[in-house]
Amino acid sequence: MKKYLSLIFLIIFISVTISPQSKRVITIDDLWAMKRIGSYDISPDGKTLAFTLTSYSFDTNKGNTDIFLIESDGKNLRPFKNSDKNEGEPKFSPDGKSIAFTRDGQIWLCNVDGSNEKQLTNIYSEASGFKWSADGKKILFVSSVYPDCLTQDCNKQKDEAKDQSKVKAQIFTQLMYRHWNDWRGDKRSHLFILDVASEEFKDLTEGNTEDVPPLALGSQNDYNFSPDGSEIAYALNPEFSKATSTNIEIYLLSLSAPASPKIISVSKGVDCQPVYSPNGKWLAWSSMKRAGFEADKKDIILFERNTGKMKNLTEDLDRSVEEFIWSPDSKTIYFTAQNEINSSIYKLDIENGEITLFHKDNYNTNIQLSKDGKTLFFLKQRATMPSEIYSLSTDGKNTLRQITKINENLLSQIEMNSVETFWCEGANGDKVQSILVKPPFFDPAKKYPMVFLIHGGPQGAWEDNFHFRWNYQMFASQGYVVVAPNPRGSTGYGQKFTDEISGDWGGKVYTDLMNSYDYAVKNFSFIDSKNTFAAGASYGGYMINWIAGHTDRFNALVSHAGVFNLESMYGTTEELWFPEWEYGGTPWQKREVYEKWSPHRYIHNCKTPVLVVHGAKDFRVPEEQAFQLFTSLQRLGIESKFLYFPDETHFVAKPLNSKLWWETVYDWFKTHMK
Missing domain, CATH: 3.40.50.1820 (Alpha/Beta hydrolase fold, catalytic domain)
Structure with missing residues (x-):
């Protein structure tokens, strides 16, 4: 009888604790207690995801970013790099045996279990935004340097001289001397290539007085290796210093033979986000037609690499493309676009040009495909939930799965x-x-x-x-x-x-x-x-x-x-x-x-x-x-x-x-x- 009554009281207690009446309104403390998912990556076998998670503190008045791992079925959430330093940008190596990430302005590499940690870069001007080549032998990254400096010692000496000078005055001779919340200064973001085995790096845009990626109006995907690693495509605004031009162009640079970069885009508006098809046949990028307009419609331009022929794949779609990715067989492009109050996911057939609405509701970003093309991963958020990682099957069955549930416990207490x-x-x-x-x-x-x-x-x-x-x-x-x-x-x-x-x-x-x-x-x-x-x-x-x-x-x-x-x-x-x-x-x-x-x-x-x-x-x-x-x-x-x-x-x-x-x-x- 005693056990029976205890069970009844337990059932009543549980029902009360989860009842709507026991919930409360959201507070400022709740808002800042919620952890925020940032970038993520999928292992080549599609079984594991690495992602960043930022937690904030009123005591320190700032956030701290760590890296976590989780299986693609939502099981086995575990810390990967969890310290008082900021670790970011986790990316699996193409063979799936290791994960690279950033810490203290450098690129690091370790086994997938976090062991055997190794610092890949030791560059004074620091490294970020890195990308693997398909064979895992090279890495692209960006670093802010003085254009006239040919060595890292030169960059260091210029910084030290500036810091030690008692005169802090600056002389400007052109516009765009500051941007958003930074005084632009004399440095520019340059594109570097790293040889993973030798750990030697080279400035690919040496001497360039403009930024790669562009300082404004570009995307988060403005430089990429070709599948065979012989070429890179990147976006740059050759007129940016005038502060009146939105003319970002797509450049190609051969890595197999000495050559000058060449422009292949033709629009006078924003061209950015150059992405190679996995079979190497095409290069696609997003493009605005009108010069001087930062909010023109963005289309996907398809460039056939052998012939140089171009085609606008979204000419008839009255939506503006945001991010896009190729399917592994190079037959399909998935992209996101603002669609009324949603950021929806669309599917584009390369052969017949047909565009279908793949996933409509809520705000969906950061789309990625598994290597076999069977599963689409993305970040989903809505007015009652911060970003979480979701997946959706691409077989037409639309099997939607929530993989992470980072703030589930806190959200369950709040009435929204x-x-x-x-x-x-x-x-x-x-x-x-x-x-x-x-x-x-x-x-x-x-x-x-x-x-x-x-x-x-x-x-x-x-x-x-x-x-x-x-x-x-x-x-x-x-x-x-x-x-x-x-x-x-x-x-x-x-x-x-x-x-x-x-x-x-x-x-x-x-x-x-x-x-x-x-x-x-x-x-x-x-x-x-x-x-x-x-x-x-x-x-x-x-x-x-x-x-x-x-x-x-x-x-x-x-x-x-x-x-x-x-x-x-x-x-x-x-x-x-x-x-x-x-x-x-x-x-x-x-x-x-x-x-x-x-x-x-x-x-x-x-x-x-x-x-x-x-x-x-x-x-x-x-x-x-x-x-x-x-x-x-x-x-x-x-x-x-x-x-x-x-x-x-x-x-x-x-x-x-x-x-x-x-x-x-x-x-x-x-x-x-x-």
């Missing part, structure tokens, strides 16, 4: 709602899709305040993903309904829809957004129309600044890294092709456009409290934009607050800074709740 979507009529009668996320423990009979999120880009989109900075669940956890529209300019809805924001930053897109807002307030009875708030970053911050001068719909606004004065922004940002495309030219050529769409010209109409957020190391939208905005708000007597991060960039990346960001935003909304 999946994304829903709704469509409304935007400008010109076009349909606009919005994401809606309900707060945890949602009660349809109650009224909830709304947070209206505006994405950046502007050629970007809100997606079904788990964003670690602008996280739907973190906003919803405070009892808000989250509405995140994809207005004009958003990707995943065809190139025409994407194009229609250029030259019209506060026009149709503003109509799309306000129509989405009005539709949500009118059609969802659980939204409290008296308590609505809006927030956005980058272009989203621009639109918040535009909203401040054009409507009083919202209780309060959050402008993070927002563009405020288009003309001064032009003079302080770094990638000039962006404003010159978006506004049709320079401020002196298109002054009326810059004036028409600049939020600073309308800020005197503002009646809404604004929280301004900016990082000092943001060179994309420089801090002077925030200074001007906050000064204007203060002089106008508008309630405003300025959260300034002297150690952050365009993004808030440090754990403790992120915690302050969330707490400040939460408090701002709460303060202005009616």
